[in-house]
Amino acid sequence: MSAQERRSEDGRDFADAMWSVPGYLLGGMAVYGGIGWLLDRWLGMSAFLPMGAILGSVLAGYLAYRKFSR
C-alpha cells in the first residue's frame, strides 16, 4: 500500500468514526431506552426508561470504542 493510499485510508476511518459515533449513541439510547419504556408501560413503573437510556449509551460508547480505537 502506497503512502497516499494509507493516508486516504486513515482519512476514511476518521470520517467514518466522526459520522457514525453520534448515530450509535442515538441508536443505543433509542433501543434500550425504548425497551425500558415498554417495560415501564407493562409494569406500570417509570424507572426503566432512564436506566435503559443510560445502559444504551454506555453500550453504544463501548461499541464505538471497540470499532474505532484501532
Place this chain on the structure above:
Amino acid sequence: MSTLTLLAPHGDEFGAPTPQELFDLSPVAGIEWFTKPVLLAVISAILVIAITWGAFGNPKVVPRGLQNVVEYGYFFVRDQVARPFLGKDADRFMGLLLSIFLLVLVWNVMGVIPVAQFPVASHIAFPAVLALSIYGIKIYLGVKHQGGLGYFKNMMFPPGLPKPIYVLLAPIEFLSNMIIAPFTHAVRLFANMFAGHMLLAFFSMVGFWFLFEKLTPLGAPVGVIGVIMTIVFTGFEIFIEFLQAFLFAMLASMYIGGSLHAEH
C-alpha cells in the same frame, strides 16, 4: 420590499417573522402543489443540466471558459468526496456524486440569490427524497456486493468483539445504520437551511422595520444593526450552504463506500 410589508404584523409593534409566514407559501400559477420551492427546484435542476452540458458537452483537452470552472468543481468532488471513501471505484460514482453535489449546492444558494431568496432544502421533502434515493442505492449495492445475508451480517456483527456482547450491540448497529443514518442525512441539510433562512429573514426584518416602517431616533440604531447583521449572516450563510452541499455528497459517498466493502 412589498413582500416584506405583507409579512409585517398588523399593529405598531415589531414581530419576528414566523415559520408559517416564511415557509407556507402560496401556489405560483394556481396549481396547488406548484409552490415557490418546487419552481426553484425545477429551475435549479435545469440550471445544473445546462451548466454541466455547457462545460462537458464538447470537452477540450485544454479546458477554457465554463469547462475550466466546472472542472474545478469536478476535481473537488473527486478528490474530497469520492476518492477518500470509494478509492478505485470513485470514477464509477462520479456522475451520481457530482450531480448530487451541484444540485444541492444550487438549491442552497437559491437562499441568497435576490428575488429567489428561498433555500429549496428548507422544505424537508426535497432532502428526504435525495436521502431516500441514496438509502435505496446503499441497500442495493450492499446486497449485491456482500450478499443478502452477508450485508446484514457484516453490518450488525462487526468482527473483533467478544461473542456474548453481540446480542446487546447488534440492535444498536441495525438501528443506527438502517434508520438513524438516512434520517440524519436528510435532517442535517434541512435543519441547516431552515435555521439559516429564519435568521436571515429575522435580521432583514429588523432592519426593514426600524429603518423604513417605523423610523424613530431610538429605533434607528437597532435597524442599522439589523442591516449589518443581515450582511454578515448572508456571508456566513453562503459558507454554510457550500458546507452542507459538501457534507450531503460526502455522506452519500460514505454510505456507498460502506456498502461496496465490508468493514475490516
